[in-house]
Amino acid sequence: MLAPISPFDKLTPPKAQRIHYPRLISRVTGTAVAKRIEDHQKLPPAKLLVVVAHPDDEILTTGTLAKYAGTNSIQMVFLSMGEGGHDVSGLDLADHDEDRYDRPQNPQLAWVRQAELAQAMQVLGIQKPPVLLRYPDARLSRYGDPIKAELKAIIQATRPEYIITFGPDGFTGHPDHVAAGKFTFDAVHELDAEDPDARTRQLPGRLYHFAMSQTGYQTFKETLGKVFQPDEAALASHPMPQTEKPFVARAISDLKRRKVEQAWKAIKPVDISPTDWRVELSPADLLRKTVSMASHRTQFSADEIRLFDAYFKADPHEYFRRLDRFA
């Protein structure tokens, strides 16, 4: 009797492979920053530059990115890998699932979030690899000088027509978000003062920040209202379809346990003026927005994504406000 032959018999198994986690910056030296700046100087031009603190922050603009990625070059910059973040995937890749800002570096989570980000970028159709600066999560404000120097090199090389980042409110009040916006604002204004390049000089007027409009905020509160006023009686009388209520109730109790509602309550709506952007999203843009959000599996539970999907559909817009001041 012949032993069955497997097609794998002739293949040599690879040697055990080690996973190489990304190197995160823990000590900033002038030489290391100078070397990184040399790399940034080789970046190709981009029409739009987006600077954020963590992988998943981009969800504030993913509908717009999905809409324009096909015809415009977009360069994303992430200041940290979010390695101190939580894991709600159920895989226990971080040691907690709460929305906290004070966790130590976890290179494994940095690696996972890089993989999640790669998938999100693919869903959005963004061709250029994101620039990942890998500064310590939750500690960005300590690295103002090197981050600003790197951002200036990135801006000079990519020569963007528009830049989007966080405003002084950090959208959710996260200190890293505020730092990302402030360093970008400072980098643009320093270049404006130093750089003879006419295009760079126009940038202060083309700097925008993520904003929640008054109407968007009303919709946000109505869609996610139970997070603001967690009340079973209110949920029972809410006009949403009965079939939606069990998942909303589950999402709300999970979000409350993880203390996420604190960040949401920090969101402050603004009046959108004619100099601001209001981008209208098509059903295809919204689908990409939700699916790219779902790529961040450690960051958002399925219930949370479903809740946000309802909100995205209820107010299919993204808003960006001119970033004129940072005080």
Ligand SMILES: [Zn+2]
């Ligand atoms: Zn963030």
